[in-house]
Amino acid sequence: MEFQITKKAKNVAFGLMGFGALLTIIGVALTQADHHFWTRFLASGLISGFFFFALGLGALFFLSLKYATETGWYAAVKRVIEAVAGFLPVGMIVLGVVLLVITYMDGAHIYSWMDPEVKAHDEVVRHKAAYLNPIFFWIRTLVYFTTYYLFYRGFRNRSLEEDKVGGTEIHFKNYRRGAHFLIFFAVFSSTSAWDWIMSIDVHWFSTLFGWYTFAGMWCSTMVVLVLTTLYLKTLGYLPNVNDSHIHDLGKWTFATSFLWSYMWFSQFMLIWYANIGEEVVYFQLRIAEFKFLYFGMFIINFAFPMLILMSRDAKRNAGILMFVGLMILIGHWLDVYIMVSAGALGANAKIGALEIGMALLMAGLFIFVVLRNLTKAPLTPVNHPFLDESNHHEI
Amino acid sequence: MSDKVLYVMYDDDEVLKNSAKQLVAKGVKISEVFSPFPIHGIDPIIGVKNTRLGIMAFLYGLTGLTLATVGMRYFMIVDWPMNIGGKPNFSYLENMLAFVPITFEFTVMCAAHGMAITYLLRNKTLPGMPAQNPDPRTTDDKFVMEIRLSENHKVTEAELDGMLQEIGYLELDKKEIK
Numbered sequence: 001m002e003f004q005i006t007k008k009a010k011n012v013a014f015g016l017m018g019f020g021a022l023l024t025i026i027g028v029a030l031t032q033a034d035h036h037f038w039t040r041f042l043a044s045g046l047i048s049g050f051f052f053f054a055l056g057l058g059a060l061f062f063l064s065l066k067y068a069t070e071t072g073w074y075a076a077v078k079r080v081i082e083a084v085a086g087f088l089p090v091g092m093i094v095l096g097v098v099l100l101v102i103t104y105m106d107g108a109h110i111y112s113w114m115d116p117e118v119k120a121h122d123e124v125v126r127h128k129a130a131y132l133n134p135i136f137f138w139i140r141t142l143v144y145f146t147t148y149y150l151f152y153r154g155f156r157n158r159s160l161e162e163d164k165v166g167g168t169e170i171h172f173k174n175y176r177r178g179a180h181f182l183i184f185f186a187v188f189s190s191t192s193a194w195d196w197i198m199s200i201d202v203h204w205f206s207t208l209f210g211w212y213t214f215a216g217m218w219c220s221t222m223v224v225l226v227l228t229t230l231y232l233k234t235l236g237y238l239p240n241v242n243d244s245h246i247h248d249l250g251k252w253t254f255a256t257s258f259l260w261s262y263m264w265f266s267q268f269m270l271i272w273y274a275n276i277g278e279e280v281v282y283f284q285l286r287i288a289e290f291k292f293l294y295f296g297m298f299i300i301n302f303a304f305p306m307l308i309l310m311s312r313d314a315k316r317n318a319g320i321l322m323f324v325g326l327m328i329l330i331g332h333w334l335d336v337y338i339m340v341s342a343g344a345l346g347a348n349a350k351i352g353a354l355e356i357g358m359a360l361l362m363a364g365l366f367i368f369v370v371l372r373n374l375t376k377a378p379l380t381p382v383n384h385p386f387l388d389e390s391n392h393h394e395i
Numbered sequence: 396m397s398d399k400v401l402y403v404m405y406d407d408d409e410v411l412k413n414s415a416k417q418l419v420a421k422g423v424k425i426s427e428v429f430s431p432f433p434i435h436g437i438d439p440i441i442g443v444k445n446t447r448l449g450i451m452a453f454l455y456g457l458t459g460l461t462l463a464t465v466g467m468r469y470f471m472i473v474d475w476p477m478n479i480g481g482k483p484n485f486s487y488l489e490n491m492l493a494f495v496p497i498t499f500e501f502t503v504m505c506a507a508h509g510m511a512i513t514y515l516l517r518n519k520t521l522p523g524m525p526a527q528n529p530d531p532r533t534t535d536d537k538f539v540m541e542i543r544l545s546e547n548h549k550v551t552e553a554e555l556d557g558m559l560q561e562i563g564y565l566e567l568d569k570k571e572i573k
Contacts, residue, residue, distance in 0.1 A: 269492050273480060312449065394436065 003237055003374045013371065016364030023357025036348050039109040043344040044355045045098040046110065048362040050196060051220070051336045053091030054213075055366065058221025059084035060152050061185055067155070067178025070171075073248055075390035076240045079379050080228050082159060084221065086373035087366055088152050092145050094362070099141060099196070103134050110344040111137075113202045124203050132199055144192050151181045159381065166383035189214040197336075200343035204282045206271070212263040213339075219256035219301070220332040223325040226253055228370065230318050237379050243316045244395045250315030257305035257328065264298060286342050289349070294338055300331035333359060399552065401542040402529045403559060404566040408434045411538045414562045415440050418542075421558060422549055427541040429533040451513050452506045459505025463498040529568070537565070 027044075031037050063081045066074050074081070107114030113125045113132045125132070154177055162170045190210025198209045206212075226249045232238050233246075271279045286294045304327050314320045341349035381387060405411040408430060415425055415437070425441040428434065437443075468487045471477045471494075476484035483489050515521045533539050544552060559567060 265495065269495065272492055273482075275480065310453070 003232070003371075003379050005371045005375060006235070009367070009371055013364045013368035016360050016367065018364075020357045020359070020361030020364055023353045024361060025357075027352055027354030027357050031352070031354060036109075036345060038105060039344055040348070040350075040354060042098060042102050042105070042108050043110055043340050043349075044358045046095075046102070046196075047333070047337050047340045047355065048358045049091070049095040049098045050340070051333050051359075052087065052362045052366050053095045054217035054336075055221050055224050056085055056087035056091045057148060058217045059225065060088060060148060060155070060181070061189075061218065062221060062225070063155060064151065064178040064181040064185070067174040068182055069178075070175055070386075072386035072389035073245065073393045075384040075386045076238065076245055076380060076393070077225070077229050077249070078159070078381050078384060079374065079377055080225055080232065080238075082156060082377075083370050083373035084224055084228065085152055086156070087369050088148060090365065090369050092149065094365075095196075096141070096145065103138070110200055110340075111202075113199060128202065132202070137195060140191065140195055144188050147184050147188065151177065151184075160377055162384065163378065163382040168385055171385045197339050200340060201282055203278065206267055206279075206282075208263060208267045212260070212267055215256065215260040215263045216301075216332050216335050219253065219260045220329055222249065222253045222256050223329050225249055226321055227325050227329075230322060232374075232379065233318070240380055240391045242393065244393045245390075246318070246321070247312070247315045247395060248393075250309060250321055253321075253325065253328070254305055254309045254315065257301060257309075260332075261298070261302040261306075264302075285346060286338060289347050290338050290342060293334055297331045297334040297338065300327055301335065304328065304331075398572045399544040400529075400570045400572055401544075401555065401559075402566075402568040402570070403540045403542065403564045404530070404532075404568070405538045405540075406536065406565055408432075408437075408538055411540060412437060412440060414564065415540060417562050418540075418558065423542060423555065423558070424546045425540050426543050426546055429528045429530070429539040429541070431534055431536060431538075434538070448510055448514060452510045455509030456502045456506040458509070459502040460498060462505070463501035464494070467494050467497065529570075 028037075028041065031040060034040070059081050063078070063085055065071075066078075066081075102108050102110055103114060106116065107118075109115075112118045112122075113128065114134050114137075119125050119129060130136075155174065158170050158174055158177075193210040193213035194205075197213055198205065226246070229238065229241060229246065229249060233241060268283065271283060304324055308320060308324050309315055337351065337355065341355075384390075403414070405414070411428065411430075412434065415428070418425060419440060419442075428437055428441060430437075438445075464487075472484065472487050472490070478484045479493070482493065487494070519527055528534065528539070529541065530537065530539055542555065544555075547555065550558075
C-alpha cells in the first residue's frame with residue numbers, strides 16, 4: 001500500500017517549521033545585542049542539528065544491525081526504519097552548514113581549539129593540535145558524511161531493487177554491507193562524538209563519551225521508530241504489523257534507555273570516585289549551573305522508561321508508548337543541550353526562544369522529510385526474504 | 396476420589412497442536428501437555444493463563460534492592476564508617492553512587508535466583524523431585540496430551556475415545572488415579 005501524506009500531517013509539519021522559524025527570529029531579536037549572541041545562536045544550531053542528524057544515523061545503524069544479524073521480525077517495519085534513515089542527507093546538510101559557520105568564525109567560542117589566540121596561550125590545546133585542528137577536523141567530518149551517505153544510498157537502492165527482482169542475492173549483499181557498516185560505525189560513532197561534541201570541553205576527555213552519545217542517539221531513534229510505526233498504524237497502514245512488532249520496538253526502547261543510563265552512570269561514577277581535578281570539572285560545571293536539568297533529564301531518561309515500560313502490557317499499549325516516547329525524546333534533546341551548551345556557554349546558557357525555536361524548526365523538517373520518504377516506496381517491502389516470518393511474528 | 400486420565404501421544408508438535416485445537420473446539424478440556432521443548436503457541440489453545448512470574452521477579456528485585464541498601468548502610472556507614480578515597484563516611488545518600496553497582500548486582504541476583512527457585516517449586520521440578528511426565532519419551536521426541544475425565548463432565552469416556560479415533564493419534568494410554 002502506498003502512503004499518502006495527509007493534509008493534517010503536512011499542516012503540522014509546516015506549522016512546526018513556521019512556528020519554529022518565528023520563535024527563532026524572536027529569539028534572535030531578543031538576544032542579538034548580547035555579546036554571547038553568535039555562540040548561543042550556533043550552539044543552538046549544533047544542538048538541534050546534531051540531535052536530528054543523529055536520529056537518522058541511529059536508524060541507519062539499526063538497519064545495518066538488522067541486516068548483519070539477518071533478523072526476521074523487522075521486515076514489516078523496514079520501510080519505516082529506511083524512511084527515518086532517509087533524513088540523513090538533510091541532517092548532514094544542516095549539521096555541515098552549522099559546523100562550517102563555526103569554523104569560519106574561528107570556533108565561535110564553541111570549539112575554542114579552532115581559535116588561534118586560544119591555541120597560542122593554551123598548552124593543552126597546543127598538545128592536542130595534531131588531532132584537533134580545523135583541517136583534520138573537516139577531513140574527518142567529510143569522511144564520516146561520505147561513508148554514512150554511501151552506505152545509506154546503497155541500502156536504500158538495494159532495498160528498492162529487491163522489491164522488483166526478489167531472490168536472495170541482494171539479501172546476502174545487504175548482510176555483508178551491514179557488517180561493513182558496523183565496522184566503520186564502531187570507530188566513527190566514537191570519533192565523531194569526540195570531534196563534534198566532546199571537543200567543546202577541550203581540556204576534558206572521557207573514553208566512554210562516544211558510546212554515551214551513541215547510546216543516547218540509539219534510544220532516541222528507537223523512540224522515533226515506535227512513534228512513526230504507531231502513527232502509521234492509527235492511519236490504517238501497515239496491516240501486517242501486529243502487537244508483537246510494537247512490543248519488540250518497545251523492548252528496544254526499554255533496553256536502549258538502560259544502555260544509555262548505564263553509560264551515563266559509568267562515566268559519572270568513575271569520575272566522581274577518582275575525583276581528579278581535570279576530570280571532575282566537567283560534572284562540577286554541569287551540577288553547578290544545570291543541577292535541575294542535568295539530574296532531571298537523567299530521571300526522565302532512566303526512571304520513566306524503567307518504571308512505566310517494564311510490564312509487557314505497557315509495551316503493547318499505544319498511548320503509554322506515545323507518552324513515554326515523547327518524554328524520552330525531550331529528555332535526550334535536553335541531554336544534547338547540556339552537553340553542548342554547558343561547554344560552550346557555561347553559566348550563560350539558557351533555554352529560550354532561540355533553542356526551542358530551532359528544535360521545533362528541525363522537528364517540523366524532520367517530520368516532513370520522513371513522511372515524504374515514506375511515500376516513495378511501498379510501505380511493506382514486497383520481496384524481503386524474511387517477510388513471511390515477519391508477518392507471522394508472535395511473541 | 397478416583398479419576399481416569401488419558402495420555403494421548405504424538406510425534407510432532409504441530410500435529411498435537413492441531414488435535415488440541417479440534418478437541419478444544421468440541422468442548423474438551425486438556426489439562427496438560429508434556430513435550431521435550433516449549434511448543435510455540437500452545438498456551439492460548441489449551442487455555443494456559445499468562446505467567447505471573449514477572450510480577451514475582453519485580454518483588455524479588457525490590458527485596459534485593461532493600462536488602463542491599465539496608466545492609467550496606469549498616470556495614471559502611473553505621474557500624475564501622477569506612478573512609479574510602481576521602482568520601483564523606485557519615486551519610487549514605489552522599490555516598491550513594493559508590494553503592495549503586497552492588498545494589499544493582501544484588502537486585503539482579505535476588506530476582507534471578509528467586510525466579511528460578513519459584514519456577515522449579517511451582518512446577519515441582521526441584522532437583523531430586525519425582526518426575527512429573529507420564530512417559531520418559533516426552534523428554535526425547537514424543538509429545539503427550541493429558542486429558543482428565545474429572546475435568547470433562549460433558550463428554551463420556553466412550554465419546555472421547557470416538558473423538559480421538561476420528562482425529563488420530565500415535566498411542567493412547569489410560570490410567571486410573573486414586
